[in-house]
Amino acid sequence: xxxxxxxxxxxxxxxxxxxxxxxxxxxxxxxxxxxxxxxxxxxxxxxxxxxxxxxxxxxxxxxxxxxxxxxxxxxxxxxxxxxxxxxxxxxxxxxxxxxxxxxxxxxxxxxxxxxxxxxxxxxxxxxxxxxxxxxxxxxxxxxxx
Numbered sequence: 001x002x003x004x005x006x007x008x009x010x011x012x013x014x015x016x017x018x019x020x021x022x023x024x025x026x027x028x029x030x031x032x033x034x035x036x037x038x039x040x041x042x043x044x045x046x047x048x049x050x051x052x053x054x055x056x057x058x059x060x061x062x063x064x065x066x067x068x069x070x071x072x073x074x075x076x077x078x079x080x081x082x083x084x085x086x087x088x089x090x091x092x093x094x095x096x097x098x099x100x101x102x103x104x105x106x107x108x109x110x111x112x113x114x115x116x117x118x119x120x121x122x123x124x125x126x127x128x129x130x131x132x133x134x135x136x137x138x139x140x141x142x143x144x145x
Contacts, residue, residue, distance in 0.1 A: 002082065002083040002089050002092075003080060003081070003082050004073060004080065004081045004083075004092075004094060004139070005079065005080055006073040006078050006079055006080065006081065006096075006137075006139055007079075007096065007136075007137030007138075007139075008051055008076070008077060008078065008079040009076060009137070010074070010076065010136065010137025010138060011074040011076045011078070011137070011138065012075050013075075013076045014026075014029045014033055014075050014076070014077075015029060015030075015048075015075060015076065015078070026048040027047060030046050030048070030053065030072045030075065033071060033072070033075065034068055034071050034072070037067075037071055037126045037127060038126055039064060039067050039071060039126070040060050041059070041064075042060060043057045043058050043059055043060060044056070044058075044059055044065070044068060045057050046072065051077060051078060051079040051080065052078075052079065052080045052082060053072045053073070053080070053081045053082070054081075054082045054083075055068060055069060055072070055082070055083045055084070056083075056084045057084070062089060062091070062092070065083070065089055066092050066094075067124075067127070067141070069081050069083065069089070069092075070094070070127055070139055070141060071127060073139055074127065074138055074139055091144050093110070093141070093142040093144055094139050094140065094141060094142065095109075095110055095139070095140050096137065096138070096139050096140075097134050097135060097136055097137065097138045097139070097140065098136060099136045101134065102117070102132075103117035103118075103120050103121055103131050103132075104117045106120060106140065106142075111142070111143075118131065120140060120141070120142060120143065122143075123141045123142070123143040124140050124141050128140075
């Protein structure tokens, strides 16, 4: 089983605290978020247990599974994402954004070259809409080549 930690109080507010339907059906709210982002979650099943989201099943690709993990993990109220079929995500590298981070700084730290920031931006689309719009606590995929 793979386990990824997220900042529970950071991210898009989908669960509880407002939308009554999201509080009653958190799985449906997360599935709608995944669909709204245009991600293909076919083959995956989501289950919410407290502040943990369990993702079971085999994704269409490792990249898509990583994006689904981020899409549900970067939701306020989610502290952890657990997955099955770990062979999908054994090479996954994630980075939690700290205050003052930029994609360039993250690229220099994780990829060794600040000019590779667009690779991180591209690896996190469609969750990221603009390379300058990241926030502390957000978790990003770091592409591996």
